[in-house]
Amino acid sequence: MATYAIGDIQGCFDPFMRLLEKLRFRPDRDKLWLAGDMVHRGHDSLSTLRFLYKHRAQVTAVLGNHDLHLLALAHGAKSLTDKERDLAKVLRAKDADKLLHWLQKQPLVVHKKGFTMVHAGIPPMWSVTKAVELSREVHQALSDDAMAKAYFYGMYGNEPHCWNDHLVGVERLRSITNYFTRMRFCKEDGTLDLVTKRGADAGHDGYRPWFSHKRRKTRNDKILFGHWAALEGRADTPNVYALDTGCVWGGYLTAMRLSDEKFFCTDCGL
Template sequence: MATYAIGDIQGCFAAFQSLLRKINFCADRDKLWLAGDLVHRGEDSLSTLRFLYEHRQQVTAVLGNHDLHLLALAHGAKPLSEKERDLAKVLKAKDADNLLEWLQGLPLLVHKKGYTMVHAGIPPIWSVTKAQKLATEVHKALADEAMAKAYFYGMYGNEPHCWDDHLIGVERLRSITNYFTRMRFCKADGTLDLIHKKGIQASHGEYQPWFSFPNRKTKNDKIIFGHWAALEGRADTENIYALDTGCVWGGYLTAMRLSDEEFFCTDCSL
């Protein structure tokens, strides 16, 4: 039995299936960890979700910002744009209720087997223990339909820029969500820059990659994340595993086998 952590699929179903063949995935034996952004921008988000739902007993996944966007569309918090045809197919599917219910039940953080998996990262001011508690707050909100609706209607936005333990309500949930699903650059105190999306070379002033601060509280923890395609899978930091290698942009879809940290890739430009 093997467990493989995989970066952002984003609805690239053909590449996902190619990668599963490459690792000889067997549903009766193996497990999949998915670092979020399961859907959106690829050619077949619906088939991706259907496969994951069918194999949900073998799948451990966290929510990414694109997954949350799909759920917000389903709750009517945002209008569907003409460019989002892949998501429209999901929303109109006969099995949409089952697929979206499963998706909404996913957490923002998974901590087991000696690893912590999130979509974007954990700010330097949070320990894994604190991150778990805050992720659970959002998970509980998503499990309550009334709270979930309020959450999705208030989810979008870059503020507050910095975490404050005294935040309450939707503003608090939005802040937690931005750290876990949108963060790339921040300051040592956790202040976010949610504008810049390029690689490490785009660091500026006090704003550095969230994993680069030597005194961050998770420096001894193994963290798996996706989200940051511009890193091209290279964080160059001990215990940090960047798995978004830009599949949807014609790069690669990457898996890491947890037992020996061996990497497997499939070329998405073919």
């Protein structure tokens, strides 16, 4: 039995199937960990979700910003744009309710088997224990219909720029969500730059990649993350594994086998 952690699929269903074939993945034996952004921008988010739902007993997933956007659309918090035809197919599918219900049940952080998986990262001032606790707050909100609706309507926005333990309500949930699903650059105290999206060398004025702060509380923990395609799979930091290698942009889809930390990839020409 093997467990494979896979970066952002983003609806690239055919490359996903090719990667599983390369891994010789067997759902009766192997497990999949998905680092978020399972949907959006690719050509077949619906088939991707259907496959994951069918094999949900073998799947461990965290939510990414694009997954949350799909759920926000489903809750009426945002309107579809002309460029979101792939997501429209999901929302209009006969089995949309069960697929989206499954998606909404996924957490923002998973910690087991000696690894912690999150879509974007964990800011320097939070330990893994703290991250799991805060992830649970959002998970609980998503488990309640009224709270979930308020959450999605208030989810969008870059503020507050820095964490404060005294934050409450939707503002608190938005802050947690931004760290776990949108963060790239931040200061040591967690102040976020949610605008800069280039590679790790684009840091400025004390803003550094979240994983490069020397006093980061998770520096001794193994962290799997996606989200940052510009890294091209290279965080160059011990215990930090960047899994988003830009499949949707014509790059690669990457998997890491947890048992020996070996990487596998497949070309994402569509």
